[in-house]
Amino acid sequence: MAKTPCVLIVDADIQARFETKQVVRASGLTMAGECGFGMEAASTASELQPDVILMGVAEPMERPIQTIESLQTFMPETPILVYSVTRDLDTVRKAMMAGARDFLARPVKPETLRNSVLAALLTEEKKRLRQMGQIPSSASAGTIVTVFGAKGGIGKSTVSANLAVALAQMERSSVCLVDLDDGFADLADMLDVKPERTLFDLVRDLDMIEREDIGRYVAHHQFTPLDLMAGPSLLDWRKLHRDDVRRAIELLARNYDTVILDTSGSMNELMEMAVEVATIVLWVTTTEYASVKDSIEAMRVLRRLSFSPDRVRIVMNAVSPDDGVAPAVVQEALQQRVFWTVPYDKKVRQSTHLGQPAVITAPNSPAARSLIDLARAISGAGAGAEADGRLPALKWKQSRANGAGARAAE
Numbered sequence: 001m002a003k004t005p006c007v008l009i010v011d012a013d014i015q016a017r018f019e020t021k022q023v024v025r026a027s028g029l030t031m032a033g034e035c036g037f038g039m040e041a042a043s044t045a046s047e048l049q050p051d052v053i054l055m056g057v058a059e060p061m062e063r064p065i066q067t068i069e070s071l072q073t074f075m076p077e078t079p080i081l082v083y084s085v086t087r088d089l090d091t092v093r094k095a096m097m098a099g100a101r102d103f104l105a106r107p108v109k110p111e112t113l114r115n116s117v118l119a120a121l122l123t124e125e126k127k128r129l130r131q132m133g134q135i136p137s138s139a140s141a142g143t144i145v146t147v148f149g150a151k152g153g154i155g156k157s158t159v160s161a162n163l164a165v166a167l168a169q170m171e172r173s174s175v176c177l178v179d180l181d182d183g184f185a186d187l188a189d190m191l192d193v194k195p196e197r198t199l200f201d202l203v204r205d206l207d208m209i210e211r212e213d214i215g216r217y218v219a220h221h222q223f224t225p226l227d228l229m230a231g232p233s234l235l236d237w238r239k240l241h242r243d244d245v246r247r248a249i250e251l252l253a254r255n256y257d258t259v260i261l262d263t264s265g266s267m268n269e270l271m272e273m274a275v276e277v278a279t280i281v282l283w284v285t286t287t288e289y290a291s292v293k294d295s296i297e298a299m300r301v302l303r304r305l306s307f308s309p310d311r312v313r314i315v316m317n318a319v320s321p322d323d324g325v326a327p328a329v330v331q332e333a334l335q336q337r338v339f340w341t342v343p344y345d346k347k348v349r350q351s352t353h354l355g356q357p358a359v360i361t362a363p364n365s366p367a368a369r370s371l372i373d374l375a376r377a378i379s380g381a382g383a384g385a386e387a388d389g390r391l392p393a394l395k396w397k398q399s400r401a402n403g404a405g406a407r408a409a410e
């Protein structure tokens with residue numbers, strides 16, 4: 001960057017503007033100007049053409065959000081960074097969803113501001129180069145967890161929904177759950193959300209989408225910060241190509257820390273892609289003969305397609321003490337360690353009738369506790385995932401779920 005980046009401060013609070021101006025100068029950046037919210041912001045930004053817009057936000061967020069949105073209309077390539085005295089996550093989230101690139105706690109340190117401005121400009125520059133075809137689009141940044149299983153009705157959606165909610169509840173990071181079941185999409189009902197758009201819309205608009213638009217394609221869960229990318233209708237699925245769906249997933253992974261893919265029980269090109277694109281595959285099976293047998297067959301197919309089993313973690317679901325089939329037996333059959341067991345728990349079924357996953361309706365039930373612990377294990381894995389997307393060895397965890405969701409035998 002040859003010239004010193006220049007900054008426009010947008011803030012309704014004159015005192016805060018004054019303070020921020022000092023910080024901009026102390027950080028070695030140049031001031032382009034300052035103004036208040038609304039149309040004044042859009043017209044000043046158009047006139048001054050700053051490199052970066054630095055905006056003060058506070059609740060109520062309606063006006064700041066409107067201002068961010070109109071600035072993006074007039075200045076789509078100018079990054080907006082926001083600062084605030086609030087530490088309220090909801091405010092942070094609203095600003096980020098509206099399109100802010102970074103959220104800085106006030107008082108802002110000059111060094112923090114400088115780093116944030118330079119990082120935003122670098123991202124913008126990379127985006128421009130990518131659009132001009134000068135650098136290939138980057139690999140997914142977030143962790144992609146594919147919840148796979150070689151059969152229907154074995155608990156894939158149950159594991160996906162509970163895991164996603166547990167992760168969204170426990171982490172400060174963002175989580176998007178994607179309904180990739182090309183049969184019947186269940187997740188919107190399981191989470192009681194009413195999506196206005198589906199993955200079909202995201203794929204259709206893929207070439208025009210900016211990072212800040214993503215929020216318009218997902219549905220927001222009522223009780224947690226989880227976002228759901230709802231599944232297309234059966235007819236819409238037929239119009240989608242798997243490579244485009246993959247691009248959509250990679251786009252989501254660049255925008256969320258964790259993307260969870262719920263899959264169907266069939267082995268088709270779409271599901272192979274879901275396994276291929278994953279940082280980690282949670283392979284769900286029950287102890288039933290048919291489920292284990294189908295898993296063996298599916299693994300054989302995937303190995304033939306050069307898929308490495310390193311990323312697979314077996315999750316044995318709905319395990320009951322009278323099953324008679326021990327994890328060790330399944331392990332031997334699959335030639336793969338069983339990573340996690342989730343107990344059979346009638347609260348899981350009851351939660352379906354209550355319209356929310358068990359981790360919300362019955363968080364102390366054995367299955368919910370096991371799934372919450374699984375989320376903890378996954379979140380550790382996400383943080384430790386290596387640059388090439390492969391996972392380091394996961395620590396096996398002892399579940400607190402009455403011993404029922406205990407770690408599987410090694």
Ligand SMILES: Nc1ncnc2c1ncn2[C@@H]1O[C@H](COP(=O)(O)OP(=O)(O)OP(=O)(O)O)[C@@H](O)[C@H]1O
Nearest residue numbers: 152153154155156157158265318343344345348349
């Ligand atoms: N650990 C569990 N204990 C008790 N019931 C469970 C458990 N896990 C799942 N179930 C129940 O099993 C049924 C099937 O679960 P789910 O819909 O998650 O399976 P699926 O693999 O996603 O099926 P499909 O392939 O049809 O989408 C549901 O009624 C669910 O409540």
Ligand SMILES: [Mg+2]
Nearest residue numbers: 156157181186
């Ligand atoms: Mg399902």
